[in-house]
Amino acid sequence: xxxxxxxxxxxxxxxxxxxxxxxxxxxxxxxxxxxxxxxxxxxxxxxxxxxxxxxxxxxxxxxxxxxxxxxxxxxxxxxxxxxxxxxxxxxxxxxxxxxxxxxxxxxxxxxxxxxxxxxxxxxxxxxxxxxxxxxxxxxxxxxxxxxxxxxxxxxxxxxxxxxxxxx
Ligand SMILES: Cc1cc2nc3c(=O)[nH]c(=O)nc-3n(C[C@H](O)[C@H](O)[C@H](O)COP(=O)(O)O)c2cc1C
Numbered sequence: 795x796x797x798x799x800x801x802x803x804x805x806x807x808x809x810x811x812x813x814x815x816x817x818x819x820x821x822x823x824x825x826x827x828x829x830x831x832x833x834x835x836x837x838x839x840x841x842x843x844x845x846x847x848x849x850x851x852x853x854x855x856x857x858x859x860x861x862x863x864x865x866x867x868x869x870x871x872x873x874x875x876x877x878x879x880x881x882x883x884x885x886x887x888x889x890x891x892x893x894x895x896x897x898x899x900x901x902x903x904x905x906x907x908x909x910x911x912x913x914x915x916x917x918x919x920x921x922x923x924x925x926x927x928x929x930x931x932x933x934x935x936x937x938x939x940x941x942x943x944x945x946x947x948x949x950x951x952x953x954x955x956x957x958x959x960x961x
Contacts, residue, residue, distance in 0.1 A: 795906065803880060804901055805898035805949055807910025810941035814845065819907055820867070823940075826903035832892035838878035839893050840932055842870040852925035857917040865939030870922065870947040871897050873933040893935045900938055 795803065814852075827841060844850050845867045853870070854862050873889035880887050901911040916938040922934045934946055 800902055800906055802951065803948065804833065804911075805893070805945045805951070806912040807939075807941075807945075808859075808861040808912055809944040810866060810910065811944050812864070812866065813942055814866050815909060819909065819910075820905060820940075823900055823903045823909075826899045827896050830896040831893075832900045833879035833888040834910050836877055836888075836892065840872045840874065840875045840891050840898055841896075842869045842872070842926055845925075849915035849925065850955075853922065853937070856919075856921035856925060857914055862914070862937075862939055864944065865941050867940040869900060869938040869940055870926055870934055871936045872928065873935050874931050876931060882924060888931070890935060891939065897936050897938060904940055905921065909940060911938050911940050924954075925948065929942060933945060 824841065824843065832838065843855055849867060853868055869894050873893045874889055875889045877893060878887055878889040897908065901913070904911045917937050919934050922937065928934060928936070
């Protein structure tokens, strides 16, 4: 699969098979996450790979959509603003940029090995903090459910035309 094929293969999976993801696949994905670039190489991120049933059930309460119940694993992507690069000219905090790059590495690595993911940002951060026992300095930025897609058809990509995004 070349890179364009991989980009096309990744889509938001909202229905997962009830089977665990093998540890070696989790390790592969997290190695791709670990090697992600970040501003000034600050790596202002922490990730929790949640598969333990009680913890997973508590975490799922942070996102009220029924479909997330099918996920056998959720990766919690957190940022530490104190560790991130802040641009000198305007003090822009790059935590979200860095964590987003790492999360997209996660999603593409998963797609490459036949696994599905879905970015979830519309979650209750306090509920997530509580379920995970997160320290104050970590902000939960995205929840990424991970598992084998239950539906095998890749939906059509609805995107703006290139002419509409080029300046
Ligand atoms: C930053 C971000 C946040 C998102 N949050 C959610 C979410 O909370 N719930 C959800 O179902 N999808 C969420 N999505 C998935 C988008 O809806 C999806 O990526 C978009 O519609 C394009 O579809 P595709 O991923 O299948 O190509 C999010 C995507 C991104 C990039």
